[in-house]
Amino acid sequence: SFLPPLHPLPMAGPRPVVLSGPSGAGKSTLLKKLMKEYDSVFGFSVSHTTRNPRPGEVNGKDYHYVTREAMQAGIDNGEFIENAVFSGNMYGTSKAAVQDVQAKKLICILDIDMQGVRNIKHTDLNPIYISIQPPSLDVLEKRLRDRKTESEESLQRRLHAAKVDMELSKEPGMFDVVIINDHLDEAYVQLKEALLEVILKTERLKGAIPDFF
Numbered sequence: 238s239f240l241p242p243l244h245p246l247p248m249a250g251p252r253p254v255v256l257s258g259p260s261g262a263g264k265s266t267l268l269k270k271l272m273k274e275y276d277s278v279f280g281f282s283v284s285h286t287t288r289n290p291r292p293g294e295v296n297g298k299d300y301h302y303v304t305r306e307a308m309q310a311g312i313d314n315g316e317f318i319e320n321a322v323f324s325g326n327m328y329g330t331s332k333a334a335v336q337d338v339q340a341k342k343l344i345c346i347l348d349i350d351m352q353g354v355r356n357i358k359h360t361d362l363n364p365i366y367i368s369i370q371p372p373s374l375d376v377l378e379k380r381l382r383d384r385k386t387e388s389e390e391s392l393q394r395r396l397h398a399a400k401v402d403m404e405l406s407k408e409p410g411m412f413d414v415v416i417i418n419d420h421l422d423e424a425y426v427q428l429k430e431a432l433l434e435v436i437l438k439t440e441r442l443k444g445a446i447p448d449f450f
């Protein structure tokens with residue numbers, strides 16, 4: 238006769254979320270809105286970088302700001318899930334960054350470049366991949382210039398990377414959802430729609446099964 242298993246099979250927790258797209262497309266702007274509205278659902282994976290902090294950025298919150306030597310030592314030591322060089326600086330997602338968020342029973346959101354997306358696809362993280370794209374390269378350039386965070390050299394490097402990114406994001410299967418961030422409020426609604434299932438699942442499960450994660 239059929240006997241149910243003594244211990245039910247462990248259920249997988251909600252999938253992490255990867256947000257990618259050209260520098261200046263609006264990833265951080267959208268992410269900050271989302272984290273503010275759903276602070277009990279999402280947690281940000283704080284990357285490491287060798288670039289200097291921008292005015293207002295906080296070490297340990299926006300990034301872990303480290304030297305090249307420290308970053309390379311961490312990479313050599315196997316502490317990173319993925320890492321890349323972008324616009325002349327090193328960036329990477331540490332295993333600890335993702336674990337810190339998961340320990341708080343939050344859905345982990347990663348803000349990473351296209352190299353990061355490709356590398357994460359070879360891991361077992363299995364996230365939802367969302368690309369945030371600008372309406373055009375001209376609009377992107379204007380946003381980056383108006384942000385006043387980049388030198389001319391850094392700006393040109395970012396625009397060059399953006400052209401590649403905009404092409405790659407069209408490759409079938411690269412992203413689950415592509416959002417054009419023209420009007421911020423509309424892009425934000427689309428982002429919430431893309432994440433609705435995972436938001437509802439988390440809110441429901443947090444109430445019903447506290448140890449789901």
Ligand SMILES: Nc1ncnc2c1ncn2[C@@H]1O[C@H](COP(=O)(O)OP(=O)(O)OP(=O)(O)O)[C@@H](O)[C@H]1O
Nearest residue numbers: 259260261262263264265266380384418419420421
């Ligand atoms: N829909 C929008 N309309 C107009 N300006 C926008 C819009 N979305 C974002 N911005 C502005 O564009 C600039 C770039 O946005 P943001 O810094 O969020 O981009 P990002 O994708 O996170 O860039 P990076 O990858 O370099 O960190 C910011 O000054 C932001 O205020």
Ligand SMILES: Nc1nc2c(ncn2[C@@H]2O[C@H](COP(=O)(O)O)[C@@H](O)[C@H]2O)c(=O)[nH]1
Nearest residue numbers: 260284320321323328329330348349350353
């Ligand atoms: N592969 C990774 N890319 C990352 C990571 N953290 C951020 N980024 C990407 O870098 C660029 C530039 O960021 P900025 O803050 O200097 O403007 C942007 O596309 C980010 O998505 C990471 O850990 N890994």
